[in-house]
Amino acid sequence: MSPFTTHVLDLTTxxxxxxxxxTSACADFLHEAAAGRDGLLNVFVPHATAGVAVLETGAGSxxxxxxxxxxxxxxxxxxxxxxxxxxxxxxxxxxxxxxxHATLPVVGGELALGTWQSxxxxxxxxxxxxxQVRLSFLG
Numbered sequence: 571m572s573p574f575t576t577h578v579l580d581l582t583t584x585x586x587x588x589x590x591x592x593t594s595a596c597a598d599f600l601h602e603a604a605a606g607r608d609g610l611l612n613v614f615v616p617h618a619t620a621g622v623a624v625l626e627t628g629a630g631s632x633x634x635x636x637x638x639x640x641x642x643x644x645x646x647x648x649x650x651x652x653x654x655x656x657x658x659x660x661x662x663x664x665x666x667x668x669x670x671h672a673t674l675p676v677v678g679g680e681l682a683l684g685t686w687q688s689x690x691x692x693x694x695x696x697x698x699x700x701x702q703v704r705l706s707f708l709g
Contacts, residue, residue: 575603576706583693583701587639589623589632590691592703596674596681599705604679609709611681614671616702619661619695621668626686639664639694654697661695668692676709 577599583590596611604611613622625631649659672689675682681689691703 571605571607573609574706574708576704577603579703579705581691581701581703582699583691584699585696587636587694587696588691589625589627589635590693591627591688592622592691593681593683593688595703596689596705600676600679600681600707603705603707604676604709606679607676607709608678609676609707611674611676612671612704612706612708613674613689614704614706615691616704617670617695617698619658619664619698620691620693620701621665621670622672622703623668623690623692624672624674624683624687625690627688627690629686632690635692636694639667639692642667643694654695658695658697661697664692664694676707 643660645657651659
């Protein structure tokens with residue numbers, strides 16, 4: 571069993587702001603990659619306009635996050651980075667607030683998340699609907 575294993579998820583996020591729950595995909599990956607071992611899962615988004623967050627989903631927190639990002643980073647003409655749809659420059663600022671990676675503990679081959687925590691892709695970029703997320707297990 572290799573101490574390092576990696577896999578790329580190909581996702582379509584659509585043409586609207588999204589919070590996409592990756593927790594099941596992470597668990598599926600770890601079932602094979604960790605095979606009951608302890609270690610670390612790194613979740614990385616190789617895009618300049620998306621991030622990874624650990625948060626509660628399904629109870630409104632994902633919508634609250636997107637609303638907060640709209641308040642902090644309005645999609646208007648204030649941005650110096652101007653290619654793409656109006657306000658696209660804000661998408662390039664997003665990874666400074668929602669990092670493009672998370673490193674999470676794996677215990678006994680399973681993510682050691684809190685009861686209400688989920689691993690999520692945060693994508694405000696309406697111009698790029700195709701995303702990749704790299705999952706890497708070290709253990």
